[in-house]
Amino acid sequence: MGKRQREDDGEEDEGEKELRKAGAKLPSHIKNKHKRSEAYSKLKHEKILDKKKRIKARDLAEKQALELGEVPEPRKIPRTIENTREIDETLAQPDDEELHADNAADEFNAHFMREHVPKLLITTSQACCNNTRNFIKELLTVIPNAHYYKRGSYDLKQIVKYAKNRDFTSMIVVNEDRKYPNGLLVVNLPDGPTAHFKLSSVKLSKKIKGHGRPTRHMPELILNNFTTRLGLRVGRMFASIFPQDPEFRGRRAVTFHNQRDFIFFRHHRYIFEEKEVKGKVSASSKDSTVDVKKRTPKSAVIARLQECGPRFTLKLQSLQHGTFDSKYGEYEWVHKPDMDTSRRRFFL
């Protein structure tokens, strides 16, 4: 027996082990592809049925337990990478007065105290291509009070100075590589900080199936899972790009969702619809005259989402103290390769 085959045998799952015990041939050992796929699909189907059965049995047991007034057996929680995350002492505690004092003293406080209205400057790396331009066009529809400026041949430091003089409160630079946008530099003005993100999985609204066109209402902002001290700072930075007063009439929502240090950006419109729902017919009163009334459609409120786009994913590379300065700048946080020694360690 070859080494590889032995290793494969070691990776048998429970179903396969059971099959082997029962003396049946494993689908992977069938040589005819047609028969193999048939056997496999059969096995898969059986597994699904089995799972449905188990869930039904569990639900029934729970229901019975509740009826009897007992405490039902607690449901098993699947082990995921998130809930087996490494212990992190930097997690922000809501009752930490030092944290609030630090937040009150930081660069974003003026925004949260409503001292100014956010004004954003968007520009690109030098000599940008159409993909980047289209991406920026969509960004302009998402972020209110955003202004696109051609990059020209100016230095970023010059542009930062220019933006400061014109009361911009933040600045985004979209970097591109091989004709596709690949990086996002977010600079908070006038004192920083500067965050550098890797930009990936860009999907413009044209490519999103059933996408909607955003209105000009101020969007709501949803920031998910920015829990550590660094995450909180990055979250506050995103919040300071958007105005503080959403217009709920517009039903627009912009989401920055952090999951395992990847920040997913989504832009939606939501709607609460009254929809007719067929009432369930109970078995006992099937042919009585009362059920005519019951069969009349009920109306229920259903929430629906429509994505407006664009969609993209960000990953934090560095957070710099102060505005952009690649030569003499100081970093508050830099991603380093020796941080990636565990899959269960997250920083945001």
Place this chain on the structure above:
Amino acid sequence: MPRTSQVELTGCPPFRALCFDNLGLIKVVEAQPDKGAPQVVARWGHPDSQQAAVCTSLSGDTYPSLALARKNGRVEIIDPASGAHRMELGVPTKVDIPNDRSRGQEDASDVVCGLHLFKESSSGGKSVLTCTEKGVAAIQRVPDQIKGEATDSELLIANWSISESGCVLCLRVDTTEQHAAFGGRGLDVNLWDVEKCSRLWTAKSPRRDNLGLIAPPYVTSLTFLSNEDHRKLVVGTGHHQVRLYDVGGQRRPVLAFNFGESPIRALAADADGYSVYVGTGAGDLACFDMRTGQNLGAFKGKVAGSIRSVVRHPTLPIIASCGLDRYLRIHHSKTRQLLASVFLKQQLVSMVFDMSALPQEPAKTDATVPQEKSAFDDGRDDLDNSILHKVKSSKERKHTTFTESKSLGVSKKPRKSKSSELQDY
């Protein structure tokens, strides 16, 4: 089964450290001999961004005081053991010239950039040396509490200007407290006699590079290489270069090398007289041998942001670093392993080791303390031996050169051949 818990860090020897942050808080971190990981045992002050710490200095005598310069331009003298506020001073931002009333205006925009608290002199009373960014240095007498208020002009001992142009960024005073070195942006390293307030030596900018350009001077950190000798100066620049100046020899650097790609932010010299710990703005921390300019190794683990302060413990083989990533880290200075790290919530500006009040139970007799220390020292020796053994087994030739260079004792005299080689730099 995946690993779901963190790796336990090896414990560190007992120490007591004070950390200063950008909200003006002082946090006392202590590692107890029996409790393992260091913890924050006290927090002094109220969070206020106007009170942010700028620089600190601990006087080196038996009952030390701590001087702390704040962002609002005041210098506080604090008791490091209890945190009691002893005295507060203003910082002169103009140069007083006796017969000239027209010149010199107090400048509110000027910020303190360097501070040194002198030991108690024989005549009684302490004094403090301050320097502002615009280059006004001043020595002030620290008044006794009993005598009450005195005007700032009465306390002033000496006041002079370091430079008319340029921005001073760092100040360091040697162990004899007779010489002070200054450096900054647009101001190359200067060595001053503190008593006479006269300039002894100025560095000359390095030669032109292959493009015929001269980088403007940008000194971000300074330290004296050894405790005995004020003539060896190690300088970190904003152009990510570490330089060794020999004041007795020449005005250009004896040795210079690059480290990383971001400006050097913190320097600390080891007690052995040749190794130097270098921290940068991108969170790199490494140890260098200043006899050869060789990188002895990097300190890894939990270093994520700019390092604002590196301090070597006076007796134990540990170094502490802190900075913008809000962590205080303790590394072993020889094995370079991370011994402990404490999350201190705020962006840290500087830290000092407090030797006066070592964390120990008052009931303990003096005999127990040295025993513990020696136990740790033994452990360190074991570690050192194991390292040496590794080197020996893998590269025997390298090991022999290592011992040779060690036996030379270059800390007192630089090797002549080396310096002559490097003069062309």
